[in-house]
Amino acid sequence: MSEWFPGPSVAEERAEEVRRLLPGIKIETPWKHYGMLLRIVFTIFAAIAVSSMFGFVSLLLLPKGWLTMAAAIGAAEWLIRKQHFFRTGIESGLWICGTFAFIFGLPSSGKVEAILVFAAAAALSGWRMRNTFFGVVATILVIAYIAAKWDHQPLPALLVASAIAIAAAFALRRIWQRPSTQQLFAGLALAMPVTGYLGTVIQGIFRSSVPTNIAVALILLTTAIVLVACGIAWRDRVLLVSGALSTACAAIELRAFFDYPTEVKLIAAGVLVAAVAVVLSRALRNATRGFVVTPVRVSAYDEAMQIGGIISVAPHGTPASHQHTGPELSDSGGPTDKSYGGGGAGGGF
Numbered sequence: 001m002s003e004w005f006p007g008p009s010v011a012e013e014r015a016e017e018v019r020r021l022l023p024g025i026k027i028e029t030p031w032k033h034y035g036m037l038l039r040i041v042f043t044i045f046a047a048i049a050v051s052s053m054f055g056f057v058s059l060l061l062l063p064k065g066w067l068t069m070a071a072a073i074g075a076a077e078w079l080i081r082k083q084h085f086f087r088t089g090i091e092s093g094l095w096i097c098g099t100f101a102f103i104f105g106l107p108s109s110g111k112v113e114a115i116l117v118f119a120a121a122a123a124l125s126g127w128r129m130r131n132t133f134f135g136v137v138a139t140i141l142v143i144a145y146i147a148a149k150w151d152h153q154p155l156p157a158l159l160v161a162s163a164i165a166i167a168a169a170f171a172l173r174r175i176w177q178r179p180s181t182q183q184l185f186a187g188l189a190l191a192m193p194v195t196g197y198l199g200t201v202i203q204g205i206f207r208s209s210v211p212t213n214i215a216v217a218l219i220l221l222t223t224a225i226v227l228v229a230c231g232i233a234w235r236d237r238v239l240l241v242s243g244a245l246s247t248a249c250a251a252i253e254l255r256a257f258f259d260y261p262t263e264v265k266l267i268a269a270g271v272l273v274a275a276v277a278v279v280l281s282r283a284l285r286n287a288t289r290g291f292v293v294t295p296v297r298v299s300a301y302d303e304a305m306q307i308g309g310i311i312s313v314a315p316h317g318t319p320a321s322h323q324h325t326g327p328e329l330s331d332s333g334g335p336t337d338k339s340y341g342g343g344g345a346g347g348g349f
Contacts, residue, residue: 046093065105072098161196
């Protein structure tokens with residue numbers, strides 16, 4: 001990244017992405033990486049360690065925020081610079097927990113603007129660690145701040161979330177050099193519509209009655225149309241999934257207009273899914289580019305090539321000879337005469 005903040009270069013990050021997509025390929029980089037499960041486990045361990053230190057320093061009546069942040073971020077930077085840890089879960093957990101510990105150590109005034117401080121800490125940690133999850137969390141906290149600031153108006157948070165999702169969709173049109181940047185925009189496109197709608201739902205929890213908001217449903221449907229159109233035009237599955245999530249949220253918001261028995265809703269949903277499947281199968285029949293549904297027919301030559309590949313990798317040569325350890329059968333007159341059959345029958349019968 002730079003001399004001040006060392007990390008994987010663009011080439012190293014792309015090489016690591018290739019290794020993740022093709023596990024069998026051997027690509028050597030100086031950075032230590034772990035899988036997703038281990039990263040989650042080590043992040044939890046780092047959070048426990050930072051929390052323990054925060055509590056211990058607090059008992060000593062010392063500046064807990066400053067000391068915990070210095071120790072956590074210092075340890076993370078030492079692991080990055082000396083041990084070449086990056087995306088192992090340890091250094092990223094120390095970084096974000098250290099920044100959060102510093103915020104928790106500050107005097108609290110109870111203002112809603114504190115959410116923005118946590119968002120800034122998550123964004124800083126995400127930028128330093130090239131961590132997609134931290135970046136998405138920072139954006140979610142910004143949406144939470146807007147929803148809390150304008151708690152009687154559900155539209156501002158949803159509008160901002162939808163705008164971020166659409167902007168992220170257009171950003172995915174470009175092929176970014178760093179896979180982490182590409183993953184960040186994909187995460188924003190997926191998370192923002194659901195986050196914006198959840199903000200309106202949480203606002204309604206504190207009210208005695210929550211009427212159906214047509215404006216919220218229209219915003220969600222508009223976002224879904226834009227995302228699905230971009231996904232079809234650019235062949236992007238992430239945008240198609242995000243559009244489906246936006247449509248689901250809009251349907252939930254409009255559930256009061258479909259006050260029918262559950263059986264009727266299930267039957268209607270099944271008929272709709274079947275109709276969509278028939279239309280798509282007919283529209284994409286014989287398509288060879290973009291979205292396709294026609295399976296590729298395997299010819300005899302393809303099967304011959306598969307068999308030839310198996311033969312080419314199969315071991316060749318004569319089987320290895322092993323020393324005989326069974327009874328000696330050379331003496332035909334002995335009890336182990338090989339001319340005899342089973343059950344004591346003689347070989348001449």
